[in-house]
Amino acid sequence: MIAMDKVVKRYKDVIALDHFSFQAGENEIIGLLGPNGCGKTTAINCMLSLLKFDQGTIEIFGEPANPNNNRTKRRIGIVPQELAIFEKLNVVENIDFYCGLYVTNKAERKQLVDEAIAFVGLEKYRKFVPKQLSGGLKRRLNIACGIAHKPEVLFLDEPTVAVDAQSRNFILEGVKKMKEQGTTVIYTTHYLEEAEDLCDSFVIMDNGRNVANGTLDELQKSISTTESVTVKFITEDDTLVTRLKQIPHVNQVSKTQDKYNIQFDKHHNNLANLIRFIEDNSLTYTEIASEQPSLSSIFLELTGKELRD
Structure with a gap:
């Protein structure tokens, strides 16, 4: 659906995209992740032909990206992080305006607008203007404006930022439903737990580069840390952290409360080695839990920074 190959974008002396490559197949949700200023927005704007780039190639639906190709634009949707809605238009009028950019037939457009309203759960708010809506409902309206024309590829930029839990769940379930209906979604978020639950694969960016890409399982195999074990001891002393570090294959030990x-x-025998250490040292514990690296820990190891850095 989308193929970027070694794309370079410069702003004078600043390299925003440094030979960045990206691929999106049919009917999948791809998490495009990276710290602030890493080049995500620049990459998206290049894919959308909103920015010219200096080197490399971008193909959309097998054709070179072209800002004048209206046939291609009709197949793409964008939901920006900043609300792109008109304050003086009500819910129906806002969605109808954006849908009208692609669909000229009024009868067809009316049906699409009604379907978009139902999809985001705004049936009770059809005549409301944005100032009458909560933050979460405005986010839903923002999404409806971007999906009403039924795009095959949808860019969702931080769609759940600063929304209530109910609207967040509604939005996430809606994204899953879009995938089920055949839409390819490029999803950006600072909520890594959300991305881990939602996305089929990930592209991690830093400094304009593709640092890593793949499924969660593939990313877990690409880093040095393969297992994290949390233990709550009853008996402990000041030397315990130092002694735990002496267990074979331990990378790091930290204590929180x-x-x-x-x-x-x-x-493969990490947990067995830890249990043996506990027994040999006559330690008593009340809790022990093992888990594979989370997307957050993978991101931290690959980029050396938290996502919100």
């Missing part, structure tokens, strides 16, 4: 987090490298 009364719990110890132990990160292991690539090995």
